[in-house]
Amino acid sequence: MPVLYDRVALIGLGLIAGSMAHAMRRGNLAGEIVGTARSAETRAIAQEIGLCDRVVDTAAEAVEGADLVVLAVPVGAMGAVAREIAPHLKPGATVTDVGSVKRAVISAVDPHIPEGVHFIPGHPLAGTEHSGPRSGYAELFDNRWCLLVPSGNADVGAIDRLRALWEGMGAHVDLMDADHHDLVLAVTSHAPHLIAYTMVGVADDLRRVTDSEVIKYSAAGFRDFTRIAASDPTMWRDVFLTNKDATLEILGRFTEELFALQRAIRSGDGELLFDYFTRTRAIRRGIIEAGQDTDAPDFGRAKAR
Numbered sequence: 196m197p198v199l200y201d202r203v204a205l206i207g208l209g210l211i212a213g214s215m216a217h218a219m220r221r222g223n224l225a226g227e228i229v230g231t232a233r234s235a236e237t238r239a240i241a242q243e244i245g246l247c248d249r250v251v252d253t254a255a256e257a258v259e260g261a262d263l264v265v266l267a268v269p270v271g272a273m274g275a276v277a278r279e280i281a282p283h284l285k286p287g288a289t290v291t292d293v294g295s296v297k298r299a300v301i302s303a304v305d306p307h308i309p310e311g312v313h314f315i316p317g318h319p320l321a322g323t324e325h326s327g328p329r330s331g332y333a334e335l336f337d338n339r340w341c342l343l344v345p346s347g348n349a350d351v352g353a354i355d356r357l358r359a360l361w362e363g364m365g366a367h368v369d370l371m372d373a374d375h376h377d378l379v380l381a382v383t384s385h386a387p388h389l390i391a392y393t394m395v396g397v398a399d400d401l402r403r404v405t406d407s408e409v410i411k412y413s414a415a416g417f418r419d420f421t422r423i424a425a426s427d428p429t430m431w432r433d434v435f436l437t438n439k440d441a442t443l444e445i446l447g448r449f450t451e452e453l454f455a456l457q458r459a460i461r462s463g464d465g466e467l468l469f470d471y472f473t474r475t476r477a478i479r480r481g482i483i484e485a486g487q488d489t490d491a492p493d494f495g496r497a498k499a500r
Contacts, residue, residue: 196222196223196224196363197223198224198225198226199224199225199359199360199363200226200262200263200356200360201226201262202225202226202227202229202260202261202262202263203225203227203228203262203263203264203265204231204257204261204263205228205229205230205231205247205265205267206230206231206232206254206258206264206265206267206268206276206280207232207233207266207267208230208231208232208237208241208246208247208250208267208328209232209237209267209326209328209427210326210330210331210335211267211293211319211321211322211331211335212230212265212267212293212331213241213246213327213328213329213330213331213332214321214331214332214335214336215265215267215293215336215364216228216230216247216331217331217333218334218335218336218363218364218365219360219363219364220333221333221364222364224364227248227249228247228249229247229248229249229250230246230247230249230250230251231250231251231253231254231256231257232328233272237327237328238250238252240327240328240329241328244329246328246331253279254276254280255279255280255283256283257280258280258284258285259283259285260285261284261285261288262287262289263288263290263291263357263360264280264284264288264289264290264291265291265292265293266291266292266293267292267293269294269427269430270294270295270299270303270430270434271429271432271433271436273292273294273303273304274303274307277290277303277304277308278307281308282309284308284312285312286309286311286312287312287313288312288313289312289313289314289315289353289357290304290308290312290313290314290315291314291316291317291343291357292304292316292318293317293318293319294316294318295380295384295385295430295434295438296380296433296437296438297316297318297344297373297376298373298374298377298438299437299438300437301316301344301373304316305346313349313350313353314346314349315343315344315345315349315353315354315357316344316345316373317341317342317343317344317361318341318344318376318380319339319340319341319366320339320340320342321335321336321339321341321366322335322426323335324422324423324426326426326427334365336361336364336366337365337366338366338367338486338487339365339366339487340368340369341361341366341367341368342368342369342370342371342376343357343358343361343368343370343371344371344372344373344376345370354370377438377441378441378444378445380438380441381438381441381442381444381445382445385434385435385438385441385442386442386445386446387423388424388426388431389442389446390449391420391421391423391424392424394420394424395417395420395421395424398417455467456468456471459471
């Protein structure tokens with residue numbers, strides 16, 4: 196595949212940006228990759244492992260001459276970063292992001308984007324519980340989905356080029372409205388994360404179950420809650436604060452379902468429980484058949500690197 200962007204600037208050098216760097220190199224999709232991060236330690240590690248062709252100290256320096264700028268910082272920091280880089284953006288450049296909330300990111304970033312620069316919000320639906328510049332790997336996006344959320348007047352050529360980049364990195368691409376995106380992700384990601392955090396918190400509170408028992412016997416299902424609950428706390432704090440309405444709507448529905456199951460257990464309604472579990476089992480099968488997970492014993496999770 197030919198080089199799609201002569202220079203790509205990665206603002207933030209965690210799992211997603213690091214994986215993008217590896218994937219772009221694998222596909223020869225970018226001429227030069229320039230990176231920066233707020234933390235001097237992160238920048239030093241990125242420099243040490245050769246994550247980018249150049250690692251610089253500031254976002255303003257990173258975006259100089261870049262054809263594509265990727266905002267890979269927590270959602271709550273997007274607006275401040277956009278304000279910082281705005282005067283330094285190259286005319287005709289594309290700015291995108293990888294945040295898992297879209298309406299709040301658009302509200303924070305869009306006012307700072309200069310005339311002649313294309314802002315195309317994005318969200319790769321891929322990740323692990325690991326973070327930091329050492330956590331990325333080229334295969335992270337293979338057979339996963341990336342959602343692009345362009346405005347109605349977005350440049351078609353810029354959208355097609357960004358789509359080609361994500362496809363070159365192994366992803367499938369769909370376009371989606373920002374509000375619908377936030378509702379979909381509240382169902383598929385945000386509410387499940389909050390439930391996982393809560394379940395792990397409950398186990399911590401149940402002093403009748405010792406810490407050693409929780410750890411030793413976690414293969415019983417708790418293990419998978421802990422994997423989700425190990426995700427970056429700054430990122431998830433910002434997600435819940437910026438996608439508040441959609442997440443609360445889904446949590447309200449979850450609470451209703453939970454009460455219904457409590458009543459069924461209390462009253463011994465085995466038929467309701469069986470029917471409910473049969474329906475939810477079918478959803479799991481659909482995810483596997485769509486190639487978005489595997490029924491292997493280790494769930495096909497990528498090993499820590």
